[in-house]
């Protein structure tokens with residue numbers, strides 16, 4: 008059983024109302040997580056979660072998060088426009104640059120967004136595109152590998168394309184200061200999908216001590232520490248979920264070591280969680296449409312990697328349940344496949360599941376982040392609908408399925 012789910016009759020009712028496959032999101036769950044995150048960092052007077060739009064870029068979801076006090080982390084012109092149309096503005100938007108067309112800075116600046124610079128060369132681009140604001144965030148890459156608890160290697164920031172090196176920080180900040188910057192933010196994303204609750208505290212310790220040194224050596228006050236995304240969710244049932252209040256307390260301890268008691272005017276804390284916020288609250292609902300017994304035992308479903316590419320792309324594990332058979336013994340060894348002409352289009356390989364018959368309803372769990380959003384149209388397989396299970400239990404279509412007309416609409420015949 009997955010760590011987080013909703014009653015299986017909900018999937019049955021949804022599948023009566025909408026043709027499969029579709030993504031189903033649970034509003035109550037998203038709000039609950041957003042509130043828990045906010046609560047965990049409530050000790051910091053200047054805290055804000057900037058939801059990473061790329062994880063689930065649907066306006067209805069973004070509006071729910073806005074109501075819960077979140078801002079948005081955007082990385083492209085389209086994401087900025089989406090944020091604008093959902094009513095986000097000014098310091099509710101974080102714009103994380105990364106080799107994008109420089110004119111996107113113009114839009115970010117015109118919206119009043121915080122700009123997070125990925126490279127020292129972005130300083131000159133920003134000067135030409137929108138101008139240098141009073142507060143600028145810089146993205147730090149610590150280099151090397153990032154380890155916690157002494158021995159275990161958790162990530163290799165040095166191999167990542169993002170951020171400034173340690174040596175670039177002081178001269179870069181001095182240059183920004185000369186151009187009129189009054190305060191800086193500092194950001195780093197050292198590891199992804201971390202279910203170790205000590206990740207954020209460890210990262211915050213690095214960023215806070217670096218910020219305190221930079222305040223002295225560059226002569227600029229720190230406006231905020233941006234811990235980015237990276238808190239993980241337990242895709243596998245045996246992994247315990249992250250205790251976010253433990254994480255918040257851990258970050259607070261690091262804060263107090265460096266900056267003393269939190270109070271207004273001292274550096275704020277920003278987060279840009281994507282996966283943690285919505286990941287467990289989304290599901291791909293799909294029917295078994297085909298069964299095949301050859302060298303292996305295959306169940307073909309009407310969803311494919313277009314709905315959820317993570318298993319095909321990273322070999323990622325997603326829990327799958329068979330509706331109505333949640334408690335049935337797992338007696339059969341299956342590959343659960345989609346219909347693409349790609350052998351990696353499999354949601355599960357060699358997975359023990361209850362016996363599945365054509366017509367059974369299946370749910371692929373933890374598809375509320377980096378799922379629909381990574382969709383594509385290979386093989387002319389179109390993106391399917393997104394449905395919101397509202398707090399009152401009713402369903403609302405929040406994105407219709409694509410039609411062949413949508414696919415053809417950009418073609419030149």
Ligand SMILES: *Cc1c(COP(=O)(O)O)cnc(C)c1O
Pocket residue numbers: 059061062080103196199200235236237238279280281282283376
């Ligand atoms: C992807 C991304 C995030 C969110 O990452 P999660 O793993 O979904 O938490 C946050 N910030 C930036 C800059 C990102 O690129």
